[in-house]
Amino acid sequence: xxxxxxxxxxxxxxxxxxxxxxxxxxxxxxxxxxxxxxxxxxxxxxxxxxxxxxxxxxxxxxxxxxxxxxxxxxxxxxxxxxxxxxxxxxxxxxxxxxxxxxxxxxxxxxxxxxxxxxxxxxxxxxxxxxxxxxxxxxxxxxxxxxxxxxxxxxxxxxxxxxxxxxxxxxxxxxxxxxxxxxxxxxxxxxxxxxxxxxxxxxxxxxxxxxxxxxxxxxxxxxxxxxxxxxxxxxxxxxxxxxxxx
Amino acid sequence: xxxxxxxxxxxxxxxxxxxxxxxxxxxxxxxxxxxxxxxxxxxxxxxxxxxxxxxxxxxxxxxxxxxxxxxxxxxxxxxxxxxxxxxxxxxxxxxxxxxxxxxxxxxxxxxxxxxxxxxxxxxxxxxxxxxxxxxxxxxxxxxxxxxxxxxxxxxxxxxxxxxxxxxxxxxxxxxxxxxxxxxxxxxxxxxxxxxxxxxxxxxxxxxxxxxxxxxxxxxxxxxxxxxxxxxxxxxxxxxxxxxxxxxxxxxxxxxxxxxxxxxxxxxxxxxxxxxxxxxxxxxxxxxxxxxxxxxxxxxxxxxxxxxxxxxxxxxxxxxxxxxxxxxxxxxxxxxxxxxxxxxxxxxxxxxxxxxxxxxxxxxxxxxxxxxxxxxxxxxxxxxxxxxxxxxxxxxxxxxxxxxxxxxxxxxxxxxxxxxxxxxxxxxxxxxxxxxxxx
Ligand SMILES: Cc1cc2nc3c(=O)[nH]c(=O)nc-3n(C[C@H](O)[C@H](O)[C@H](O)COP(=O)(O)OP(=O)(O)OC[C@H]3O[C@@H](n4cnc5c(N)ncnc54)[C@H](O)[C@@H]3O)c2cc1C
Ligand SMILES: NC(=O)c1ccc[n+]([C@@H]2O[C@H](COP(=O)([O-])OP(=O)(O)OC[C@H]3O[C@@H](n4cnc5c(N)ncnc54)[C@H](OP(=O)(O)O)[C@@H]3O)[C@@H](O)[C@H]2O)c1
Numbered sequence: 001x002x003x004x005x006x007x008x009x010x011x012x013x014x015x016x017x018x019x020x021x022x023x024x025x026x027x028x029x030x031x032x033x034x035x036x037x038x039x040x041x042x043x044x045x046x047x048x049x050x051x052x053x054x055x056x057x058x059x060x061x062x063x064x065x066x067x068x069x070x071x072x073x074x075x076x077x078x079x080x081x082x083x084x085x086x087x088x089x090x091x092x093x094x095x096x097x098x099x100x101x102x103x104x105x106x107x108x109x110x111x112x113x114x115x116x117x118x119x120x121x122x123x124x125x126x127x128x129x130x131x132x133x134x135x136x137x138x139x140x141x142x143x144x145x146x147x148x149x150x151x152x153x154x155x156x157x158x159x160x161x162x163x164x165x166x167x168x169x170x171x172x173x174x175x176x177x178x179x180x181x182x183x184x185x186x187x188x189x190x191x192x193x194x195x196x197x198x199x200x201x202x203x204x205x206x207x208x209x210x211x212x213x214x215x216x217x218x219x220x221x222x223x224x225x226x227x228x229x230x231x232x233x234x235x236x237x238x239x240x241x242x243x244x245x
Numbered sequence: 246x247x248x249x250x251x252x253x254x255x256x257x258x259x260x261x262x263x264x265x266x267x268x269x270x271x272x273x274x275x276x277x278x279x280x281x282x283x284x285x286x287x288x289x290x291x292x293x294x295x296x297x298x299x300x301x302x303x304x305x306x307x308x309x310x311x312x313x314x315x316x317x318x319x320x321x322x323x324x325x326x327x328x329x330x331x332x333x334x335x336x337x338x339x340x341x342x343x344x345x346x347x348x349x350x351x352x353x354x355x356x357x358x359x360x361x362x363x364x365x366x367x368x369x370x371x372x373x374x375x376x377x378x379x380x381x382x383x384x385x386x387x388x389x390x391x392x393x394x395x396x397x398x399x400x401x402x403x404x405x406x407x408x409x410x411x412x413x414x415x416x417x418x419x420x421x422x423x424x425x426x427x428x429x430x431x432x433x434x435x436x437x438x439x440x441x442x443x444x445x446x447x448x449x450x451x452x453x454x455x456x457x458x459x460x461x462x463x464x465x466x467x468x469x470x471x472x473x474x475x476x477x478x479x480x481x482x483x484x485x486x487x488x489x490x491x492x493x494x495x496x497x498x499x500x501x502x503x504x505x506x507x508x509x510x511x512x513x514x515x516x517x518x519x520x521x522x523x524x525x526x527x528x529x530x531x532x533x534x535x536x537x538x539x540x541x542x543x544x545x546x547x548x549x550x551x552x553x554x555x556x557x558x559x560x561x562x563x564x565x566x567x568x569x570x571x572x573x574x575x576x577x578x579x580x581x582x583x584x585x586x587x588x589x590x591x592x593x594x595x596x597x598x599x600x601x602x603x604x605x606x607x608x609x610x611x612x613x614x615x616x617x618x619x620x621x622x623x624x625x626x627x628x629x630x631x632x633x634x635x636x637x638x639x640x641x642x643x644x645x646x647x648x649x650x651x652x653x654x655x656x657x658x659x660x661x662x663x664x665x666x667x668x669x670x671x672x673x674x675x676x677x678x679x680x681x682x683x
Contacts, residue, residue: 036270040311047312047324048336187267 001051002026003077005070007060007117008087010037012186013136015044016205017084022050029073029080030055032087052077060087060113061105067120074124082132082212083121085114089151090188096150103150110154115161122165125174132212133169134177135162139220142180142229145245166217177211178218179204182225250303253548254292256555256619256647259299259675267308269325269416272388276302282673283386285410287357288329290350292558293647294675295361295409301673304414306356312336313417320422321379326356326415334535342422343480343534346374349541356415361644362407362604364611366456366476366538369595371423373606375406376597381418386671390416395600404667407601409643411668411677427485430456430537432478433529436520440471440576443591444569447610450477451593456538461589462516463576463614464509471576473591474523478537488533498546505552507617512587551617556587557647559627560613562594563639568610571637575612575630582626586614603664605642613645624648643676654680 004021006014009030018028022045030045030053032038038055045053054076058065074080091106114135125131140148141155159178166176183189183198199222207221220226235243250263263286264274273283284298286305296303309327316322320342322333330344331351337343348363357363362375371377380394383405391413393402405412435450437443443459450457454477461473541547548556563571572591579585592611599606616623631653634641640657641649655661665681 037268040269040313043313044311047315187265190265 002081003029003079005029005031005073005077005080005083007031007083007085008136009055010034010041011086011088012188012201013181013184013204013208014084014086015041016201017086017208018045018050019048020205020209022046022048022053025049025051027052027077028054029077031058031060031069031073033057033059060117061108063113063116066116070117070120070124079128080124080131082134083117083125084208084212085117085133085135087113088136088138088188091148091150093146093148093150106150107154110151111157114158118161118165122169122174126169126172129172130174132175132177132215133162133165134179134208134212136179136181136208137162139180139182139225139229143232143240147245175212175215177208177216179208179211179221180218180225180229181221182228250286250297250305251289252293252296252647253290254555254557254619254647255548255551255553256557257294257297257299257675258555259294259297261298261301261303263303263305265305265308266327266414269309269311269382273304273384273386273414283669283671284674285356285360285414285672287327287354287360288352290348290353290357291361292645293643294679295643295646296357297675298673299675299678306354306414309356309416317342320424321419322422323417323419324355325417326359326381327354329354330358337422338425338428338534341424341426343425345371345377345421345423347538349539351535351539351542355418355420356410359406359415359418360408360410362599362601362606363644364592364594364606366458366592368597368606368611369451369457369593370455372595372597373407373599373601373604375600375604377421378406378600379419379421381405382416383413384416385413386669401667403600404602404664407599407604408664408667409603409674409676411664411672411674413669413672425480426483427481428534429481429485429488429531430478430534431481431485431529431531432456432476432537434523435475435477436472436524437475438472439469440569440573443471443473443475446475447591447593450475451595455479457593459591460519461572461576461591462520463579463586463589464513464516465520466580471573472520473589474520476537478532480534481531485531488531490533490535496544498544498549501549502552505550505554505617507550507552507556507587509585512585554618557616557619557623557627558613558645559616559630560611560642560645561630561634561639562605562607562609562611562642563634563637564609565593567637567639568612571633571639572610572612574633575614578626578629578633579614582622582629584616584623584626586616588615589613602660602667603643603658605640605644607640609639613642619647628653643680646676649680651680651682 010032035057042053089109096103137159138155140152141159162178181204204221211219282301286303306327309325311325313323347365358374362373383391456478459475465472590613594606
């Protein structure tokens with residue numbers, strides 16, 4: 001049965017994904033920054049059938065703990081088959097425009113922390129020669145827009161980093177999955193008005209589960225975001241820069 | 246949540262805002278406007294306004310959807326209050342356990358099942374849902390948390406079961422399950438050509454069958470008055486064959502009908518076809534519990550068939566001995582007023598006492614009728630129903646109500662002031678303001 005490390009395990013999308021693995025008896029190592037939340041998620045996954053659930057409290061920006069975290073997860077589950085990186089924030093774009101300090105912190109949460117984790121995970125998975133590295137990026141990383149380019153550029157960094165990593169790790173039979181959700185109704189987006197493009201986290205989780213099982217490279221979730229983003233990316237920059245997006 | 250906040254009958258329409266509760270260890274959100282009241286919201290399967298809070302804030306509990314502990318030896322489950330009964334069944338049925346009480350839809354939350362103290366088709370055997378609740382945690386707007394059980398905070402335990410969400414938010418609950426040998430039910434449909442026969446069947450079946458409910462053709466008149474079909478069943482024993490589970494999205498109502506397709510002509514046609522289809526067939530069949538218990542879940546969004554105006558359900562219980570005359574009187578009244586009901590359901594409530602302060606079930610005959618388009622004519626008819634029901638010593642179900650007058654409510658539930666005393670000072674609902682008005 002699968003042994004899975006999840007960073008940002010208290011995220012709505014991560015929880016829904018973890019439930020699918022728990023139901024088939026997987027073992028999970030959950031990382032998050034709030035111990036009470038972690039405990040609630042861990043208990044839930046145990047009842048749903050997880051063989052084993054361990055937790056660790058950590059802020060994703062504690063870079064110097066990343067290497068030890070991976071070793072600890074490996075030791076406690078007796079190996080690792082999959083790592084899912086799911087944490088993220090929704091930066092206040094307006095506030096970032098007047099504060100580089102805030103921008104840097106948001107970049108750390110959404111890009112640097114992921115890149116740090118992936119650096120260690122890549123070496124460890126390359127060494128073992130199997131497994132899946134799955135990361136939740138976003139459609140927002142496909143093109144910069146005035147309304148959220150701090151978030152978008154952080155996700156773009158993650159997506160491009162993963163592309164390179166996939167190319168590097170292909171030879172070692174390590175599967176690298178980039179997940180690009182569209183609009184998902186989760187705490188992160190609680191303040192936004194919801195329309196017909198929105199989906200529940202369970203829908204995205206099912207897509208992540210399938211993509212991990214079938215070794216997909218990049219998935220847009222739900223699929224129609226692939227079409228939407230192709231259209232958005234096809235708009236010439238000359239025109240795009242005039243649009244209010 | 247994706248989607249709007251409305252009740253099952255989609256009447257009344259109110260203006261309210263909502264916040265989602267996600268973590269049980271966190272306190273309630275602080276509202277900027279101290280005058281706006283809170284009300285927990287489950288899955289909106291209440292028909293009327295017990296789950297609505299006009300001008301206030303709904304606390305959407307569906308984010309509290311985690312299991313906490315399950316003891317497969319003892320059959321005791323602890324989980325957060327926003328878990329749906331359907332999700333509990335998916336977890337426990339494969340392990341040989343079952344929920345002792347299930348309403349006609351499995352898409353209700355644990356919190357909603359407790360707050361309405363719901364009943365099933367097996368009331369005679371298992372009583373109400375609240376009887377199987379061992380304890381729960383209640384969060385008040387003051388931030389205070391109370392563990393409630395028959396032994397700890399018993400007043401709060403009693404007040405919160407059937408308490409319509411007014412005593413605080415139920416965060417999690419521990420419930421006792423029952424063993425089943427198979428996930429099948431052996432069931433049969435028995436036709437009855439008139440009310441006399443239907444009542445005989447209903448009372449007779451309650452002795453040998455766990456699940457019993459009768460559908461009445463509310464358009465049949467004259468010598469056919471009260472004709473209907475009796476559905477009855479028992480859990481199958483060990484060794485009952487595993488059935489192929491059909492994918493349950495039978496049919497989905499995709500859009501809002503500008504004009505309701507439910508009218509006297511279509512209902513008459515439907516009722517006649519249903520009756521004729523079952524008129525002969527009555528040999529027992531083996532069905533999955535899901536098919537037998539949740540007939541109404543087969544059409545997703547069936548409430549939208551009633552069109553944008555919504556609909557009302559009138560659900561009452563009257564003492565056994567008044568059952569037949571009351572049902573007959575109500576049916577005749579619908580004809581006289583030219584407002585026949587589109588759907589009528591009869592059940593028997595047994596003697597097991599309900600644990601809640603404001604619980605609806607009590608021994609007798611339970612009768613529920615649907616009425617499309619809640620206009621003044623229907624309102625007058627239902628007021629006349631109240632006259633019949635109260636003089637028979639019956640009561641009306643708050644979870645289905647959107648219209649009863651304060652005087653009627655206070656007469657049905659004279660203990661309402663005890664619930665008022667337990668109500669969280671910051672909690673209220675459209676229903677509560679309406680029925681407690683001076
Ligand atoms: C098709 C259909 C068939 C039905 N059949 C039956 C039946 O056979 N028997 C029966 O008894 N009922 C039946 N019902 C009614 C239904 O079971 C009840 O109305 C139930 O309370 C709905 O639960 P909900 O989770 O949708 O809650 P809601 O309808 O959203 O809320 C119901 C009440 O629960 C309160 N509440 C919700 N969550 C919490 C919480 N966490 N803490 C405190 N209070 C809370 C709300 O404030 C409200 O007062 C049926 C409904 C439908 C649509
Ligand atoms: N929702 C969408 O529409 C959408 C769209 C595209 C992509 N995504 C991506 O999907 C992923 C999951 O988000 P979600 O939608 O499920 O939202 P969510 O439920 O709000 O989850 C975000 C999670 O990130 C955690 N987190 C934030 N900063 C952290 C830090 N410094 N250290 C550790 N954990 C941290 C949060 O932890 P706490 O619980 O402790 O706060 C929370 O669990 C994110 O990467 C997000 O960017 C979401």
